[in-house]
Amino acid sequence: MPERIADAPWLFWLLEAVHRCQVGLLQLWHALGLSGEVDGQPAWPWAQRMAGERLLQDLGQARQLVWSLAAVAAVLVLVGVAVLWRRGRPWLLAGALLALVLAPWPERQVVLASAVPTSFHRNPLPFTDAAIVQGAALYQRQCLRCHGEAGNGQGPDAADQPVWPPSFSGPLLWRRAEGELLQAVRHGMQDAQGRTTMPGFAAQLSVPESWALLHFLRAQAAGQLLRATGSWAQPIALPDMPLRCHRPDKLQVRDWQGQRLRVVSSARVQDVAPDPRMVTLWLPQPGQDAAHLPDHVDCAVTSGATALQALGWINAGESVREVQLLADKAGWLRARNGRGTESWSDDDLLCRTTDAPAAARGQTEEDGLTRILRRMDAEPLGYVQGGRVHGGR
Ligand code: HEC
Structure with missing residues (x-):
């Protein structure tokens, strides 16, 4: 799996393009009044989104996606020319059909992930020392009993939960979309049967408090990664400070x-x-x-x-x-x-x-x-x- 950008530069161009297209679509939908706002930012109106993070783990499917997109582009060009050029039309349309049939369409379950309205939300709070400290206090009050002092899922109530709380001292907080982490904190999580596995905190925490908590989780996780591995195995920014x-x-x-x-x-x-x-x-x-x-x-x-x-x-x-x-x-x-x-x-x-x-x-x-x-x-x-x-x- 190419963890590093230098390992597969084309893939990162692809991810960026896919991401930008989706954000563009979201903004267009919002501007047209077709989707509202949730938690202070435009809401993603669909139940699915492109899963760039999975493409990263499956280079074969990512390549197929690139070829399929190339095929779609070719179809658009062929159809465009066919409209203008009468005599070549049958051949051009046949070519377009062939491109669509031959395109190596990637698997749906690899390319698409389920989405929530906040999937594309970005943490609007700057990563500051004050936000981290505010998040730390909220964490001790609301989250520590399950997630534990060190964020490793070893809180006093952890054993009583339907599933064990995850450890944050791994890549989890760096892989999941920020907005999907926000969704988990505010509205909880359910298992495949719809049972609540983690309670939601929308009633106890304001939206800015929830974002501050996510900043804290990351600072804490970076520190715990340092403790466990001797390195900042996931990137962490120097917090903004006055x-x-x-x-x-x-x-x-x-x-x-x-x-x-x-x-x-x-x-x-x-x-x-x-x-x-x-x-x-x-x-x-x-x-x-x-x-x-x-x-x-x-x-x-x-x-x-x-x-x-x-x-x-x-x-x-x-x-x-x-x-x-x-x-x-x-x-x-x-x-x-x-x-x-x-x-x-x-x-x-x-x-x-x-x-x-x-x-x-x-x-x-x-x-x-x-x-x-x-x-x-x-x-x-x-x-x-x-x-x-x-x-x-
Ligand atoms: C009652 C126990 C409990 C409390 C309190 C709790 N959590 Fe959780 N949390 C869980 C469990 C269990 C999971 C795993 C759920 C699953 O995977 O289905 C989880 C998962 C998570 C995840 C991972 C989400 C993901 O995408 O995998 C985050 C982030 C999180 N909790 C943050 C918090 C924060 C922040 C608080 C405090 C506001 C908090 N939790 C309070 C039990 C708890």
């Missing part, structure tokens, strides 16, 4: 998009060596004052305990004290140095697209940090969620 910077036009993390970022949470911020290759964000510890912004760091994070807590979830549930985090130009967290030193090793690159060890990539004289920065730039991240392609190519 900043105070020397440059007055920079007010939050996302204002630095396009730059490499380093988050430093050190008791001795004066010892952090400035590095012109990255923007340095200082994350003050309790008792440190963000108002005293040293000259050699670019910004201080001003949300205090909220930022520490949110990053703690992503950092395997552990404190980020004396930890340095690196985010790439697209905003994904890529590397962590938890040793409280200034020297980096290849193993600190925790989110990577290739597994080749540094030795196999040619010995270089470069230091560890330079190598990490080079790989961050050279290996952009991407993944497919609910058939939608996110990120790099």
Whole structure:
């Protein structure tokens, strides 16, 4: 299965095209007044949708789909010409018929998945430290009893459920469409017999609260993946956080998009060596004052305990004290140095697209940090969620 975009680039073009067509159709339907809104966004009016995520797992069917689409395009051209060119008409129409018959139509159950009105919804909340912390509090109140402290499905009530709650410390939250996760949280889940397997929370949670919960689930899952595998096996963004910077036009993390970022949470911020290759964000510890912004760091994070807590979830549930985090130009967290030193090793690159060890990539004289920065730039991240392609190519 091509987990990586580089493995089958044509497939990602296909997924993107399929996704865009569906979103276009949804917007058209909504604009024509044929479908309403649900949970604040246009509702998908059909019971099925194209299942891009399954095509990803079945390259053979994906190829068949491409050939079938090519056949449809050929039919349109042939019919178009037939309308204009009288004498060639019988041959052109016969050719069109032949293309339709010979097209290797893919299997319905592979190409189509059942859909809900929120299937194409996108999380409208920015991924911020505040949203993660808000989600964490809601999780403890509503979800922990089944899904467990670590989100691994080991809550105190888990054994009493008709099916065991799933573990979030796997690819689940990255594969399922965001809007379908929202549906599960708000309206619950049923098994094939229609029995409720997970209760819905639409009565207890507002729509924005439900979205904040999904942000938290992802931060928690990234941290648990880090704990279990030693890597951020699924991509996780550096949360947006409020900043105070020397440059007055920079007010939050996302204002630095396009730059490499380093988050430093050190008791001795004066010892952090400035590095012109990255923007340095200082994350003050309790008792440190963000108002005293040293000259050699670019910004201080001003949300205090909220930022520490949110990053703690992503950092395997552990404190980020004396930890340095690196985010790439697209905003994904890529590397962590938890040793409280200034020297980096290849193993600190925790989110990577290739597994080749540094030795196999040619010995270089470069230091560890330079190598990490080079790989961050050279290996952009991407993944497919609910058939939608996110990120790099
Ligand atoms: C009473 C127990 C219980 C509670 C409380 C509960 N869940 Fe679940 N949850 C389940 C079970 C069981 C499943 C698996 C259902 C299935 O696969 O049919 C599940 C599945 C899920 C899934 C996976 C959806 C998917 O597409 O596979 C998500 C996401 C989820 N729960 C989120 C939450 C959130 C967020 C909360 C708190 C608002 C919550 N759950 C509260 C029992 C619970």
